[in-house]
Amino acid sequence: MTPRAELVHWAFAAGFLLLGLLLLAEVIVGSEVFEMRRWRRYLWPSLAFGLGVLLWPVAVFFTSSTLHMLAHASWAEVAMLAGAVQLALVRGKLTSRWWTLTLSLTLLVSAAAFLIHEQNPWLFSRSAFLHHAIGWTLLVAAVLPLGQVLQPHRSIWRAGFAMTWIVLAVMLFSDRDVAPIFGHLSDLAGGPR
Amino acid sequence: MSSEIVGSIDRASERARIERRSGRETAVESLGPLTILGGIVWAILQPYRIVFLNPAGKGFYDYLIQGPVLVVAVGLFFALVIAPGLSEDLRTRRDAQS
Numbered sequence: 001m002t003p004r005a006e007l008v009h010w011a012f013a014a015g016f017l018l019l020g021l022l023l024l025a026e027v028i029v030g031s032e033v034f035e036m037r038r039w040r041r042y043l044w045p046s047l048a049f050g051l052g053v054l055l056w057p058v059a060v061f062f063t064s065s066t067l068h069m070l071a072h073a074s075w076a077e078v079a080m081l082a083g084a085v086q087l088a089l090v091r092g093k094l095t096s097r098w099w100t101l102t103l104s105l106t107l108l109v110s111a112a113a114f115l116i117h118e119q120n121p122w123l124f125s126r127s128a129f130l131h132h133a134i135g136w137t138l139l140v141a142a143v144l145p146l147g148q149v150l151q152p153h154r155s156i157w158r159a160g161f162a163m164t165w166i167v168l169a170v171m172l173f174s175d176r177d178v179a180p181i182f183g184h185l186s187d188l189a190g191g192p193r
Numbered sequence: 194m195s196s197e198i199v200g201s202i203d204r205a206s207e208r209a210r211i212e213r214r215s216g217r218e219t220a221v222e223s224l225g226p227l228t229i230l231g232g233i234v235w236a237i238l239q240p241y242r243i244v245f246l247n248p249a250g251k252g253f254y255d256y257l258i259q260g261p262v263l264v265v266a267v268g269l270f271f272a273l274v275i276a277p278g279l280s281e282d283l284r285t286r287r288d289a290q291s
Contacts, residue, residue, distance in 0.1 A: 001252065001253070001254075003254035003257075003258065004254070007254050007255070007257075007258040008258075010258050010260045010263060011258050011263070013260075013263070014263040014264070014266070014267050017228070017264065017267050018267050018270065018271065021224055021225075021228065021267070021271050021275075022271075022275065024224065025221050025224060025271075025275060025276070025279055028217055028220045028221045028224075029217055029221055029279050029282070029283055030217075032286075033279065033282045033283055033286055034279070034282075036282045036285070036286070037278055037282065040275075040278070043275075173235075173260055173264070
């Protein structure tokens with residue numbers, strides 16, 4: 001027995017929501033205050049790494065096609081990469097701020113996976129619409145870590161990065177197995193459920 | 194006369210700084226409740242998403258992953274575990290600076 005796709009998406013949406021809240025909190029209070037308790041520095045990198053690990057069983061057990069499996073596996077890989085690099089930065093194993101660009105790589109790969117593996121047009125169903133919307137959102141958001149590297153003292157980049165995950169969570173929570181979008185639902189999609 | 198003016202500006206500057214800090218505390222403390230509110234609004238708009246209210250034909254995963262409950266849980270976690278420490282550290286830092 002496997003969970004419906006929308007339930008898996010909601011579970012990950014909860015993780016992304018927490019990730020976004022942690023990042024937003026750091027922007028609000030400032031890194032200096034956020035890092036006053038050492039364990040807090042490890043929170044979001046660990047969460048990102050953990051989400052990557054949890055994406056593996058989804059890729060292996062809960063996908064219905066090779067394309068879906070490859071997409072989910074690529075998300076798992078880049079999420080683990082981003083989390084691991086951030087953990088190494090926090091720990092001091094890596095020091096160059098250019099490593100932050102792995103977050104851009106993560107967003108670019110994720111965006112490409114979303115856009116490539118969705119074969120249907122925008123208004124085919126709500127799920128198809130969200131795949132396109134999430135893909136393009138992540139593609140645009142890939143510029144935010146670059147901004148963080150080039151202008152580390154401007155909090156607008158970090159705020160944008162934090163909001164990206166909250167927006168992503170909202171979009172994933174909006175996902176349904178089969179549902180119309182703006183009144184459109186292709187006959188090929190089957191009945192709403 | 195000039196010292197009075199300077200004093201007023203200093204006090205105004207200090208007041209503004211404290212208000213800005215307090216704004217940060219308010220902002221970080223409001224993230225959790227706002228998230229919880231989002232989950233509650235979702236539950237009110239779509240009560241059938243709460244499986245306990247509509248258990249017919251539902252399985253294990255439906256009980257485990259309930260969208261509105263997840264949102265409320267994330268908000269609660271942030272409000273109870275993360276936000277209090279951040280507020281306390283903000284106050285500690287403000288006191289140290291003043």
